[in-house]
Amino acid sequence: MPGKNDVGREGLLAATEKLLRTIPPARVTIPRVAREANVTPSLVYYHFGSRDALLLAVVDRVTVHDHREPPKGDPATALAAHIAQTVKLVRRAPYMNRLMIDELAQAEPDETRDRVRHMNLELIDFYRTLLKADGGKQLVEADPFYLFVAVLGASDFLSSAGPLIQGLLPKNTDMDKLADGYQAFLVKLLMHGMMKSAAD
Structure with missing residues (x-):
């Protein structure tokens, strides 16, 4: 185990992330x-x-997604993968939202x-880029803001309503198995709503 003050920036971020998996943010103090990191404050x-700078750095670390680049390949497949990734992120860090x-x-x-x-x-902007890249071929026309709210809100519910x-x-319910099932269900549900039907 590292001694006092032998832990660097990454070790402090890891310790903070670990705390945020199990306790509400208000209880995560310097x-x-x-x-947790076995160092001095x-x-x-x-x-x-500051505490805010530490917590913001953890958010940056946990939510490492590069949405500035246009998605590669099929936009519908990229959207489904993103929804699944968002649910996994919320499961990994339930107090992040x-x-x-x-x-x-x-x-x-x-x-x-x-x-x-x-x-x-x-x-x-990532959702806007996905929808534009699809050009109405597979995905219905949608407001990227509403899509953002739907994906984030639905992904967070299983954790926040635990x-x-x-x-x-x-x-004796296996909560990991339940979460896996919810993730698959949520991807299917949201993608069903986003995919064009034959009538469209």
């Missing part, structure tokens, strides 16, 4: 991250300067809010 401040909504989107300074806004606008859902299921 001292708690330092304890001053090292966390040295690398990131709460972090962005509850804290970073309202954070000071303005640069943090602007960065969160930019991340989400990149996703909306206690409610678990209360509806038998105690």
